[in-house]
Amino acid sequence: xxxxxxxxxxxxxxxxxxxxxxxxxxxxxxxxxxxxxxxxxxxxxxxxxxxxxxxxxxxxxxxxxxxxxxxxxxxxxxxxxxxxxxxxxxxxxxxxxxxxxxxxxxxxxxxxxxxxxxxxxxxxxxxxxxxxxxxxxxxxxxxxxxxxxxxxxxxxxxxxxxxxxxxxxxxxxxxxxxxxxxxxxxxxxxxxxxxxxxxxxxxxxxxxxxxxxxxxxxxxxxxxxxxxxxxxxxxxxxxxxxxxxxxxxxxxxxxxxxxxxxxxxxxxxxxxxxxxxxxxxxxxxxxxxxxxxxxxxxxxxxxxxxxxxxxxxxxxxxxxxxxxxxxxxxxxxxxxxxxxxxxxxxxxxxxxxxxxxxxxxxxxxxxxxxxxxxxxxxxxxxxxxxxxxxxxxxxxxxxxxxxxxxxxxxxxxxxxxxxxxxxxxxxxxxxxxxxxxxxxxxxxxxxxxxxxxxxxxxxxxxxxxxxxxxxxxxxxxxxxxxxxxxxxxxxxxxxxxxxxxxxxxxxxxxxxxxxxxxxxxxxxxxxxxxxxxxxxxxxxxxxxxxxx
Ligand code: FEO
Ligand code: CA
Ligand code: CA
Ligand code: CA
Numbered sequence: 001x002x003x004x005x006x007x008x009x010x011x012x013x014x015x016x017x018x019x020x021x022x023x024x025x026x027x028x029x030x031x032x033x034x035x036x037x038x039x040x041x042x043x044x045x046x047x048x049x050x051x052x053x054x055x056x057x058x059x060x061x062x063x064x065x066x067x068x069x070x071x072x073x074x075x076x077x078x079x080x081x082x083x084x085x086x087x088x089x090x091x092x093x094x095x096x097x098x099x100x101x102x103x104x105x106x107x108x109x110x111x112x113x114x115x116x117x118x119x120x121x122x123x124x125x126x127x128x129x130x131x132x133x134x135x136x137x138x139x140x141x142x143x144x145x146x147x148x149x150x151x152x153x154x155x156x157x158x159x160x161x162x163x164x165x166x167x168x169x170x171x172x173x174x175x176x177x178x179x180x181x182x183x184x185x186x187x188x189x190x191x192x193x194x195x196x197x198x199x200x201x202x203x204x205x206x207x208x209x210x211x212x213x214x215x216x217x218x219x220x221x222x223x224x225x226x227x228x229x230x231x232x233x234x235x236x237x238x239x240x241x242x243x244x245x246x247x248x249x250x251x252x253x254x255x256x257x258x259x260x261x262x263x264x265x266x267x268x269x270x271x272x273x274x275x276x277x278x279x280x281x282x283x284x285x286x287x288x289x290x291x292x293x294x295x296x297x298x299x300x301x302x303x304x305x306x307x308x309x310x311x312x313x314x315x316x317x318x319x320x321x322x323x324x325x326x327x328x329x330x331x332x333x334x335x336x337x338x339x340x341x342x343x344x345x346x347x348x349x350x351x352x353x354x355x356x357x358x359x360x361x362x363x364x365x366x367x368x369x370x371x372x373x374x375x376x377x378x379x380x381x382x383x384x385x386x387x388x389x390x391x392x393x394x395x396x397x398x399x400x401x402x403x404x405x406x407x408x409x410x411x412x413x414x415x416x417x418x419x420x421x422x423x424x425x426x427x428x429x430x431x432x433x434x435x436x437x438x439x440x441x442x443x444x445x446x447x448x449x450x451x452x453x454x455x456x457x458x459x460x461x462x463x464x465x466x467x468x469x470x471x472x473x474x475x476x477x478x479x480x481x482x483x484x485x486x487x488x489x490x491x492x493x494x495x496x497x498x499x500x501x502x503x504x505x506x507x508x509x510x511x512x513x514x515x516x517x518x519x520x521x522x523x524x525x526x527x528x529x530x531x532x533x534x535x536x537x538x539x540x541x542x543x544x545x546x547x548x
Contacts, residue, residue, distance in 0.1 A: 009446045010548045011472055015433060015481040018466025022518045024508065025485040029541045032484075034519040035129070035137055035505070036088070037534035038065045039097035042125050044142040049097040051529060056116035060150055065094020065121040067507035067533045069177030069235055069357075069440075071186055072496040073214045075128070075145070081500045083130030085145055085214045087186040088494070088507070088535060089175035093121035093197070096513040096530035107197055118197045119151025123172050124188050126214045129505075137503060137537045145214065149188075149222055151197060155210060159281045160333040161226035169205035169224060171195060176253070177357055177440070177493070179236030182246060182268045183276040185221070186212045189233035191253055204338055207231055209250070211280060218274060225280040228262045229301070229340035234356045239364060239403045244268045247403035248280075249366060251355030255373050256317070256383070258344040259288040259355050261298060263404055285340070286406075287349035290382035296396060296408040299347040301340065303333045306347035314342040318351055319377045353383045353391065357441035361449070361475065364401040367413060368394050369438040371454060382410065385425050390416040390436040392428075393451070414478050418464050433482040436465050440493045446501055448547050449473045451480070454491035468492050470506065472547055483547065484538065487511045487518035487531075494535070501545035504538040 013027045024032045039049025039062055046061035047054070054062075068089040074080040095105060098117050105118050128143035139146070149155075151171040176191035193207030207230040212222045228236075231252040240246045244267040250260040264283035269275035286298035299306050308330040316324035328346070330336050336343045345351070353373035360366050370383065372391040379386055382394055396410035416436055417428025428434065440452030453468045455461050468491045470484040486492045486508050494507030510533060511518050517531025538546060 009448060011448060011474070011481070013472075013481070013483060013547055016483070016485060018433075018469070018482065019485045020462050020467050020488055022487050022512070022521055024487060024518070024536060026538055027483065031539050031541060033136060033537045034522050034525060035535050035537050036063055036086075036125070036127060036139055037519055038063050038067070038094035038121070038532040040139065041141065042127060042139075042146050042148055044144070044146060049529070050526065053098070053100055056113055056120050056152070059098060059117055060120040060152060061148060063125055064090025064123055064148065064150065065097070065533055066091040066509050067535055068175065068493050068509060069179075069189070070494045070496045070505060070507060070535070071178060071180045072498060072505065073180075073184060073186070074499075075215070081498045081502065083128070083140075084498070086125075086127050086129050086496060086505060086535070087178070087188075087212065087214050088125045088127070089178050089188055090122050090125065091174060091176050091191070091509070093118040094532055096532055107199055115198050116152055119171055119173075121150075122197070123148060123150040123153065123175055124186070124212060126212070145216070147216075149212060151195075156220060156223040157226065158223050158278075159226035159337070161204070161230070161337040164334045164338055165204045165224070165226060170201060171198070171205070172210050172222070173197065173206050176233065177235030179238065179248065181211070181276070182238065182240055182270060183273045184213075184215065185218065186214055187236045188212060189235055191232045191234060193230055193232065204230075207233065209233055209236060218277065220277065226337050227281050227283055227285065229260060229285050230338055231340045232257065235358060237358045237360045237366075239360045239366065239398065240268060241401075241403050244270070245403050247398075249358040249360070249368070251358055251368060252341060253354050253356055253371070254341065255354055255375060256351035257341070257355050258349040259352055259358075259368060260344070261286050261288070285337070287344035287347055288408075289348055290350045290380070290394070290410055292381045294409055294411060296410050298406045298408070299344075299349055301336050301343045301347060303330050303336050308336050308343055308346060312346045314345050316345065350380060350382055353388050356439045359441045359443050359449075361443040362445075362447045364397060365475070366396050366398070367441055367443070367449065369441050369451070370394065371437045371439050382412070384412065385415065387425060389426060390428055390455075391438050392416060393438055393441070414473070420464065430480050431478055432480040433471060434465060435469065435471055435480065436461060439491065440470075440495060442495045444497060444501055445499070446545060446548075447475075449475050450483075450495055452492040452495065454493060457489050470495075489531075497546070501548075502539060502543050504546040506536050506538055507533065508536060509533045
């Protein structure tokens with residue numbers, strides 16, 4: 001059977017009110033448990049942070065910090081609703097579990113060991129998780145699948161910019177959000193184009209999408225796929241056609257940044273994982289132009305096309321006029337990929353209000369969060385508000401729903417904000433539970449659209465919206481219903497699920513790091529430890545799909 005139509009599912013959970021406090025709040029009949037916190041044991045034989053500080057040899061093997069995007073992968077032969085692999089991004093160091101109190105990490109003055117400690121906390125965890133005899137999800141201690149990919153590990157490089165970057169790079173960094181491929185690999189996205197924790201590393205090594213095989217079957221991985229461009233990557237999501245052609249959508253979380261897609265020249269082989277080994281090295285990277293009439297174009301970022309030649313003029317930030325224009329030579333495709341942001345501007349792509357997550361619905365509608373851009377002074381139809389403090393969501397469909405389309409149709413899906421705010425510009429048009437700064441975004445396999453927020457945690461913002469939260473948003477009525485509220489100080493980011501959708505894994509990033517703060521105030525947790533980022537498990541008490 002094909003996927004259910006997007007309006008066929010049930011959504012019956014009782015919405016919750018906005019809230020602040022040191023807890024995760026979920027609707028009646030739901031449970032929430034802490035499963036994998038920063039500093040927990042990961043690699044076989046590793047120790048967990050318990051209040052005393054380790055050297056980098058140990059922290060390299062434990063859970064990294066600032067949990068962000070993630071994906072659940074099946075293990076052959078294992079009931080995927082009872083166990084599987086979670087690949088989890090760690091966006092930044094979790095200082096509270098790495099360094100004694102009051103230590104401030106500064107790359108300019110840090111010792112080599114302090115840099116190694118910080119770099120050990122970023123990257124990716126792969127963990128085997130399973131439902132235990134007590135009915136609770138837990139990390140399978142000492143599983144052969146448990147692995148860390150960190151800022152100190154070595155990564156292969158492939159694609160057209162390999163000639164400039166080199167065969168290998170030390171470290172993946174600022175692993176913000178992520179995606180996956182139809183052949184079951186994980187795509188971790190680097191949201192920085194330099195190694196700010198170790199500036200001695202060459203800049204060209206960062207700002208890429210990195211492919212990892214959580215099952216460890218495919219040789220040559222992990223690999224930085226340069227064909228997908230170098231910018232402040234947020235996440236990826238794909239659209240696949242009946243002919244097995246595929247497009248990967250990508251956002252550049254910059255103020256402002258562009259929207260991209262990468263279309264491999266080859267087809268996906270669903271019967272032979274290894275046959276897809278080079279698919280992400282050979283294809284066309286496009287940037288999006290959103291026209292005023294609701295149409296759009298995908299502009300090819302190919303050397304020699306779209307103005308990408310010697311002596312091209314990068315217009316820079318459109319609001320600066322000619323003051324920040326720069327001449328740039330695009331002589332090779334490596335030049336285009338190393339300078340993707342400039343290439344997109346030269347091509348005439350639309351500068352958007354910080355493109356964060358993108359997701360593809362069952363009906364092939366594609367959604368992207370534009371989280372906010374308080375500094376916008378000039379509007380365009382796809383970014384219609386100056387001083388856009390609360391952000392918006394755009395939606396588009398490809399011509400013919402084809403991944404290979406070069407045109408699309410788009411509309412504004414919603415403008416975030418709250419009607420109680422004084423300025424018209426800040427009210428937005430959300431029906432139901434309002435929010436600011438949409439960031440995490442996923443349509444689940446039954447077609448429910450989930451939105452996670454990363455708004456300011458200042459009192460002036462939380463008094464209007466409460467703490468950062470996760471919402472269900474109906475794709476037709478666009479009505480919003482609050483499902484989960486995080487603890488003080490956090491953003492909500494990262495959503496994965498078992499195939500039956502009865503288990504949701506959600507990440508709580510940067511809650512208060514005070515001693516005893518969440519999750520240390522939760523059952524089974526050590527109450528003297530600092531607050532820290534963690535993956536939680538959310539389930540319905542009567543084992544219904546989450547949200548149903
Ligand atoms: Fe790491 Fe754009 O959020
Ligand atoms: Ca300019
Ligand atoms: Ca984000
Ligand atoms: Ca964000």
